Amino acid sequence: MEKVVSGIRPTGNLHLGNYFGAVTSFVKMQEDYDCMFFIADWHSLTTQPKPGDLRRSVKTILAEYLACGIDPEKATIYIQSDVKETLELYLYLNMNAYLGELGRVTTFKEKARKQPNNVNAGLFTYPTLMAADILQHKALKVPVGKDQQQNMEMARKCARRFNNIYGVEFFPEPQDFTYSAKALKIPGLDGSGKMGKSEGNCVYLCDDDKTITNKVKKALTVSGAEVPNSPKPECIENLFTLLEICSAPEVYKFYDERWNDCTIRFGDLKKQLAEDMCNVIRPIRERIMEFSSNDTLLEKIAREGAERARESAAKTLREVREIIGFTPVAR
Numbered sequence: 001m002e003k004v005v006s007g008i009r010p011t012g013n014l015h016l017g018n019y020f021g022a023v024t025s026f027v028k029m030q031e032d033y034d035c036m037f038f039i040a041d042w043h044s045l046t047t048q049p050k051p052g053d054l055r056r057s058v059k060t061i062l063a064e065y066l067a068c069g070i071d072p073e074k075a076t077i078y079i080q081s082d083v084k085e086t087l088e089l090y091l092y093l094n095m096n097a098y099l100g101e102l103g104r105v106t107t108f109k110e111k112a113r114k115q116p117n118n119v120n121a122g123l124f125t126y127p128t129l130m131a132a133d134i135l136q137h138k139a140l141k142v143p144v145g146k147d148q149q150q151n152m153e154m155a156r157k158c159a160r161r162f163n164n165i166y167g168v169e170f171f172p173e174p175q176d177f178t179y180s181a182k183a184l185k186i187p188g189l190d191g192s193g194k195m196g197k198s199e200g201n202c203v204y205l206c207d208d209d210k211t212i213t214n215k216v217k218k219a220l221t222v223s224g225a226e227v228p229n230s231p232k233p234e235c236i237e238n239l240f241t242l243l244e245i246c247s248a249p250e251v252y253k254f255y256d257e258r259w260n261d262c263t264i265r266f267g268d269l270k271k272q273l274a275e276d277m278c279n280v281i282r283p284i285r286e287r288i289m290e291f292s293s294n295d296t297l298l299e300k301i302a303r304e305g306a307e308r309a310r311e312s313a314a315k316t317l318r319e320v321r322e323i324i325g326f327t328p329v330a331r
């Protein structure tokens, strides 16, 4: 089976956008590929989180991914900092990565602009750590969002360069991988753009029914169309996209017809959307609560995942050391 690796940054709770845009594809992928999903806690150190916050976020994100259906029986799920082999490969890859190319990475430039007082070396070498995450498992496919394409280009460069320097065909070049045919963009409830943490317009998977209902109630709308079959303004189109995702096809069709014959009542639409959204989120939220309150289970899953990931990385690293010339002097 082909190997898939992907890292998840432990930042905040999962929202509906993360769920439909990314996590559901992970859940499908575990059926068809040898998947390794890990929580990128080393990567999150570039913004210097407080120890308590970091610990909490790692646990939360683990519980949330499991609640969404990532199954430790089917996929390997582990915490990045449990696999020290990554650091060794990170060092080797850094020896062959150049200041110029790392400095040109857009995510680095953006972060450097956002946190001018903390432009640290970890931020600068973020792409080589990501390359080590991937190459240590010799992964072929990496599901990532659009913003990660440049980092993926660096991972391929790292693989090619290593192979060229040592005259080997050792690392395969990992490809970006979009699992779903159409890239889904989940809109927020504030009228325009996508649902996102920094946009502050999210419905979270841990939100209770009341919170969800209130958020939907407050969603931006305009007055109904006066001319039959008019195009929908963005804020209305967004509500329909959410209906399409959360509700039954008949419900979508019903409101679409009401829009087109100019008899739509947004109060009714929102009430229905809130109810259907609660029904989508409720079972996930309940599983999040179950996992979050079971530290023993979370620890077991993380431990077993780490063992499998270490085994895979250690094999690669043994070979890498041999290729580089670190033949043990005393065996």
Ligand code: ADP
Pocket (backbone or CB within 6 Å): 011, 017, 018, 019, 020, 021, 022, 144, 145, 146, 184, 185, 186, 187, 194, 195, 196, 197, 198
């Ligand atoms: P945020 O934008 O809230 O900070 P992240 O950048 O952490 O979210 O997103 C992690 C993944 O979730 C991304 O790779 C992306 O594919 C997916 N994602 C996030 N928001 C959306 C959205 N509104 N629609 C579709 N996918 C999304």
Ligand code: TRP
Pocket (backbone or CB within 6 Å): 005, 006, 007, 008, 009, 040, 043, 129, 130, 133, 134, 142, 143, 144, 148, 151
């Ligand atoms: N850089 C990714 C992000 O910011 C997270 C990540 C770290 C990752 N290592 C990875 C993704 C390896 C895929 C493969 O979202």
